[in-house]
Amino acid sequence: MAAPPPSSPSPPPAAATQQPPFYELVKGASGLEKVLLRGARGFSAEVYLYGAQVTSWKNDHAEELLFVSSKAIFKPPKAIRGGIPICFPQFGTHGNLEQHGFARNRLWTIDDNPPPLPVNPAIKSFVDLILRPSDEDLKIWPHSFEFRLRVALGPNGDLSLTSRIRNTSTDGRSFSYTFAYHTYFSVSDIRNICMQVFALMVLTGLGLFISEVRVEGLETMDYLDNLKGKERFTEQGDAIVFESEIDKVYLAAPSKIAIIDHEKKRTFVLTKEGLPDAVIASVSPVVVWNPWDKKAKAMQDFGDGEYKHMLCVEPAAVEKPITLKPGEEWKGRLALSAVPSSYCSGQLDPLKVLQG
Numbered sequence: 001m002a003a004p005p006p007s008s009p010s011p012p013p014a015a016a017t018q019q020p021p022f023y024e025l026v027k028g029a030s031g032l033e034k035v036l037l038r039g040a041r042g043f044s045a046e047v048y049l050y051g052a053q054v055t056s057w058k059n060d061h062a063e064e065l066l067f068v069s070s071k072a073i074f075k076p077p078k079a080i081r082g083g084i085p086i087c088f089p090q091f092g093t094h095g096n097l098e099q100h101g102f103a104r105n106r107l108w109t110i111d112d113n114p115p116p117l118p119v120n121p122a123i124k125s126f127v128d129l130i131l132r133p134s135d136e137d138l139k140i141w142p143h144s145f146e147f148r149l150r151v152a153l154g155p156n157g158d159l160s161l162t163s164r165i166r167n168t169s170t171d172g173r174s175f176s177y178t179f180a181y182h183t184y185f186s187v188s189d190i191r192n193i194c195m196q197v198f199a200l201m202v203l204t205g206l207g208l209f210i211s212e213v214r215v216e217g218l219e220t221m222d223y224l225d226n227l228k229g230k231e232r233f234t235e236q237g238d239a240i241v242f243e244s245e246i247d248k249v250y251l252a253a254p255s256k257i258a259i260i261d262h263e264k265k266r267t268f269v270l271t272k273e274g275l276p277d278a279v280i281a282s283v284s285p286v287v288v289w290n291p292w293d294k295k296a297k298a299m300q301d302f303g304d305g306e307y308k309h310m311l312c313v314e315p316a317a318v319e320k321p322i323t324l325k326p327g328e329e330w331k332g333r334l335a336l337s338a339v340p341s342s343y344c345s346g347q348l349d350p351l352k353v354l355q356g
């Protein structure tokens with residue numbers, strides 16, 4: 001997405017025409033402050049100021065939709081394991097900074113007077129957070145920026161994260177960064193435990209087995225495999241199912257992706273905007289990650305068996321960094337919805353999920 005021209009220097013407050021309160025600030029784990037967003041019919045979300053990290057998103061049955069490890073460490077400098085970490089100004093190891101950059105382990109502040117952002121008037125619960133670099137940050141990444149994140153809970157329980165990153169440098173220098181919404185979804189059981197049954201069925205021609213958790217929208221796509229030295233491959237077959245560790249960067253994912261959880265009868269729909277690709281603006285990278293059993297055991301802040309109940313699907317800007325000239329701003333948005341789904345083997349129409 002091309003960076004739009006800078007907005008006016010003294011914008012009116014975004015929330016001027018709406019009635020507060022839009023959020024509540026409370027103490028969370030280890031005394032860190034978190035914002036509570038409450039929507040209609042019991043929908044809710046929580047955002048820690050530490051990392052501007054969403055750590056909870058619940059539906060109207062008070063069911064948690066995001067995964068946060070029971071061993072997550074809520075103490076700087078460790079990033080919180082789960083929810084939606086923000087990877088900035090570097091995704092993964094694509095640069096010289098610490099893995100996934102520093103935004104996820106900095107203390108953000110609430111921005112009560114953000115520049116205007118078009119708001120759906122039906123959204124009554126949202127918060128604006130801001131991160132500016134400290135002197136220490138400028139030593140490791142010498143670029144002045146303002147990163148504004150709006151987290152909003154929609155009337156139907158949808159969660160949206162809108163990022164606005166502005167180059168505020170006065171020395172005339174551009175900067176480039178990579179980025180991701182490192183979203184950890186809570187799923188019933190990621191393991192495609194019936195692979196053997198499946199193989200048997202294929203061999204005997206008895207029918208088609210569909211695993212409990214599958215991702216639609218990435219099939220036949222090229223990806224870089226982080227487990228194979230970032231080598232490029234093409235995904236074969238239908239939807240993505242899971243039977244071992246996965247760490248892949250799908251290079252040209254469409255703007256909508258679905259995660260279908262058969263057991264929970266739930267489909268997550270991810271809609272992303274503004275994350276650019278090298279050639280076509282409407283597609284952009286999506287990272288899919290699950291550490292599986294061995295890596296799970298090696299992680300200090302992750303329970304041994306927890307890999308079964310999480311899946312990271314991360315809309316990102318990885319291969320093509322985003323470049324901002326002084327005064328320019330980039331906007332990228334992720335919207336998540338969780339809809340009941342009751343498909344049985346063979347009845348799912350992916351086009352309905354992704355386009356309907």
Ligand SMILES: O=P(O)(O)OC[C@H]1O[C@@H](O)[C@H](O)[C@@H](O)[C@@H]1O
Binds near residue numbers: 092099182226
């Ligand atoms: O442990 P971290 O720094 O939160 O990273 C977790 C994973 O995040 C994913 O986005 C990366 O693709 C993986 O390579 C990485 O292991």
